[in-house]
Amino acid sequence: MAKNIRDIAKSxxxxxxxxxxxxxxxxxxxxxxxxxxxQIIRDEQFIPNxxxxxxVKGKSKTIGMFLTTGLTHPFFSKVLVGLENALKNTGFxxxxxxxIDWNPEYSLVQHCMSRNVEGVLIFGxxxxxxxxxxxxxxxxPTIFIDLDFIGPHAGYVTSENIESIKTAVQYLYxxxxxxxxxxxxxxxxxxxxxxxxxxxxxxxxxxxxxFPEYISFGxxxxxxxxxxMTAFLQLKDRPTAVVCSSDMIALGVMExxxxxxxxxxxxxxxxxxxxxxxxxxxxxxxxxxxQDFLTLGDQSILLLxxxxxxxxxxPPALIVPTKFxxxxxxxxxxxxxxx
Amino acid sequence: MAKNIRDIAKSxxxxxxxxxxxxxxxxxxxxxxxxxxxQIIRDEQFIPNxxxxxxVKGKSKTIGMFLTTGLTHPFFSKVLVGLENALKNTGFxxxxxxxIDWNPEYSLVQHCMSRNVEGVLIFGxxxxxxxxxxxxxxxxPTIFIDLDFIGPHAGYVTSENIESIKTAVQYLYxxxxxxxxxxxxxxxxxxxxxxxxxxxxxxxxxxxxxFPEYISFGxxxxxxxxxxMTAFLQLKDRPTAVVCSSDMIALGVMExxxxxxxxxxxxxxxxxxxxxxxxxxxxxxxxxxxQDFLTLGDQSILLLxxxxxxxxxxPPALIVPTKFxxxxxxxxxxxxxxx
DNA sequence: TTGTAGGCGTTATCAC
DNA sequence: GTGATAACGCCTACAA
Numbered sequence: 001m002a003k004n005i006r007d008i009a010k011s012x013x014x015x016x017x018x019x020x021x022x023x024x025x026x027x028x029x030x031x032x033x034x035x036x037x038x039q040i041i042r043d044e045q046f047i048p049n050x051x052x053x054x055x056v057k058g059k060s061k062t063i064g065m066f067l068t069t070g071l072t073h074p075f076f077s078k079v080l081v082g083l084e085n086a087l088k089n090t091g092f093x094x095x096x097x098x099x100i101d102w103n104p105e106y107s108l109v110q111h112c113m114s115r116n117v118e119g120v121l122i123f124g125x126x127x128x129x130x131x132x133x134x135x136x137x138x139x140x141p142t143i144f145i146d147l148d149f150i151g152p153h154a155g156y157v158t159s160e161n162i163e164s165i166k167t168a169v170q171y172l173y174x175x176x177x178x179x180x181x182x183x184x185x186x187x188x189x190x191x192x193x194x195x196x197x198x199x200x201x202x203x204x205x206x207x208x209x210x211f212p213e214y215i216s217f218g219x220x221x222x223x224x225x226x227x228x229m230t231a232f233l234q235l236k237d238r239p240t241a242v243v244c245s246s247d248m249i250a251l252g253v254m255e256x257x258x259x260x261x262x263x264x265x266x267x268x269x270x271x272x273x274x275x276x277x278x279x280x281x282x283x284x285x286x287x288x289x290x291q292d293f294l295t296l297g298d299q300s301i302l303l304l305x306x307x308x309x310x311x312x313x314x315p316p317a318l319i320v321p322t323k324f325x326x327x328x329x330x331x332x333x334x335x336x337x338x339x
Numbered sequence: 340m341a342k343n344i345r346d347i348a349k350s351x352x353x354x355x356x357x358x359x360x361x362x363x364x365x366x367x368x369x370x371x372x373x374x375x376x377x378q379i380i381r382d383e384q385f386i387p388n389x390x391x392x393x394x395v396k397g398k399s400k401t402i403g404m405f406l407t408t409g410l411t412h413p414f415f416s417k418v419l420v421g422l423e424n425a426l427k428n429t430g431f432x433x434x435x436x437x438x439i440d441w442n443p444e445y446s447l448v449q450h451c452m453s454r455n456v457e458g459v460l461i462f463g464x465x466x467x468x469x470x471x472x473x474x475x476x477x478x479x480p481t482i483f484i485d486l487d488f489i490g491p492h493a494g495y496v497t498s499e500n501i502e503s504i505k506t507a508v509q510y511l512y513x514x515x516x517x518x519x520x521x522x523x524x525x526x527x528x529x530x531x532x533x534x535x536x537x538x539x540x541x542x543x544x545x546x547x548x549x550f551p552e553y554i555s556f557g558x559x560x561x562x563x564x565x566x567x568m569t570a571f572l573q574l575k576d577r578p579t580a581v582v583c584s585s586d587m588i589a590l591g592v593m594e595x596x597x598x599x600x601x602x603x604x605x606x607x608x609x610x611x612x613x614x615x616x617x618x619x620x621x622x623x624x625x626x627x628x629x630q631d632f633l634t635l636g637d638q639s640i641l642l643l644x645x646x647x648x649x650x651x652x653x654p655p656a657l658i659v660p661t662k663f664x665x666x667x668x669x670x671x672x673x674x675x676x677x678x
Numbered sequence: 679t680t681g682t683a684g685g686c687g688t689t690a691t692c693a694c
Numbered sequence: 695g696t697g698a699t700a701a702c703g704c705c706t707a708c709a710a
């Protein structure tokens with residue numbers, strides 16, 4: 001059933017060497033011979049065996065991928081589409097490496113090496129989830145998504161987080177908001193840290209006062225948005241605008257506000273992050289920062305591919321731009337402003 | 340750097356055979372020798388090379404997976420978590436096989452064979468997306484998710500679709516609804532067909548009249564729900580309840596209804612399908628059919644594993660139960676009912 | 679209980 | 695231009 005290069009050689013009446021040359025488009029084979037061999041390959045539906053090829057070449061045409069266990073990243077499938085697009089042009093397949101977390105001797109690097117993967121993608125983790133040091137220092141090309149590790153053969157790709165939040169805060173400031181709250185996700189996540197930094201800087205650069213009560217940390221969910229807004233409403237001087245670290249948070253914030261009798265955007269302006277599908281359909285439609293997940297995935301593979309082909313190139317650090325989508329959840333601040 | 344079995348043999352002062360036996364837990368090795376070799380393996384951080392092993396054994400400890408191009412399945416990441424759980428106990432890694440769709444000679448089976456995958460998972464496709472016949476007839480163990488193909492070594496896993504929809508319709512009937520509409524997804528998708536069949540049967544078994552105007556086909560999105568409901572509202576005898584083939588559809592239906600001045604559930608009862616996160620937070624919270632994506636993923640791997648280990652077992656066809664979640668989007672029909 | 683040698687399917691080196 | 699043949703790292707008869 002399964003044919004090999006020797007069968008083809010026999011059928012064509014040539015040596016395996018010649019067949020190999022044909023398969024790999026190498027020179028030193030006469031046009032006639034090449035044509036004949038190619039014909040036979042087609043007839044017999046022969047495909048060279050990756051495994052054997054991998055063994056002799058030490059490569060596998062495979063990129064490994066580690067995901068966080070029990071994957072919670074809500075946009076993984078979108079990133080995957082980007083990965084797939086880029087992968088199609090490279091000839092790589094993508095091997096999802098299953099971490100054996102109950103084995104204390106388990107090692108990412110060894111897993112990669114035993115599988116001969118040519119590069120690795122690491123996604124969905126926080127910095128302390130695993131010991132990444134080993135792989136960062138290894139010579140396996142590695143790209144982290146949303147985690148800013150850099151090593152001799154390791155780089156990262158992430159969305160523009162700091163500037164995006166700054167843009168949002170500045171936008172609200174232009175609408176005369178001075179009491180701008182921020183509802184973040186986990187502060188121990190990379191994106192959480194970055195976005196908080198964006199908020200901090202914006203407040204500072206605009207000369208606004210920094211109120212710790214205006215800052216809330218949660219977990220990117222609707223619930224944590226609801227909780228945060230509920231707390232803001234207890235304040236004697238509540239914020240007039242809220243920047244959120246995810247659209248889900250924004251939904252929770254809006255719900256709590258509406259339940260408390262506020263109308264949006266008249267009484268409260270809200271900005272989200274991500275631009276999930278539902279955000280265009282909320283009442284009012286949510287102003288938000290759109291992440292470009294496709295590009296995130298796409299570029300991860302392209303950069304990895306470059307690292308594989310040019311092992312001595314410097315490690316990449318790519319910030320993918322976001323897009324500020326203005327809808328109807330923000331309005332000019334209704335409170336009197338003293339300038 | 341990369342060690343091999345021969346290095347270990349040398350360090351341990353034994354032959355490669357002995358090392359191989361130790362690695363594979365085979366008998367005929369003295370306890371002392373075994374201990375010594377194991378120690379060295381640990382010290383040198385040796386891991387046997389999958390590729391070489393795959394070559395000689397014709398197996399790869401790899402399960403292949405085909406996803407639809409530009410993956411649109413909204414719950415893929417949940418299914419993936421299930422896959423991962425089961426995978427951890429099997430020692431398989433999961434190879435995402437990238438289809439080269441611009442190559443007319445591309446063949447799923449050949450891709451699998453060249454990669455030596457031991458089994459294949461096929462997910463997110465509709466029946467005519469690709470020529471699956473070849474792989475169904477091949478002797479590569481194959482599991483389809485949400486696609487009812489059966490072959491000598493091919494089976495499938497899917498959620499309970501027919502009975503779920505029947506349950507929903509029956510529930511509405513008990514609330515005295517007789518004018519029950521159905522907003523479906525694509526009829527050419529497997530789940531679309533099944534769910535429509537469930538609706539048809541329920542209507543028939545309950546002795547209700549079948550109104551073609553009460554049935555709408557769309558694409559599982561909120562928009563298609565909105566469109567469908569808008570059309571229902573034009574009818575002179577509009578439905579009093581709507582069963583939807585996805586929660587997103589249900590959201591669209593509710594939006595259109597509310598905009599038209601109806602209140603839910605007083606004037607219109609709505610049931611969704613999937614139980615996405617947002618459904619607990621809608622106003623009112625959505626009654627829906629919860630899919631068990633984790634089990635879907637989990638069982639796919641377990642069944643595949645069985646097929647790999649017992650090639651002669653009959654092909655599986657597993658229907659994963661759903662759960663009817665009653666929230667607040669349904670009420671007793673307000674229209675007078677003639678019995 | 680241990681070791682030797684051949685082979686898995688392919689590529690690469692070097693003669694012819 | 696073409697064809698033997700030795701790797702690649704591992705497993706497994708078979709011999710010792």
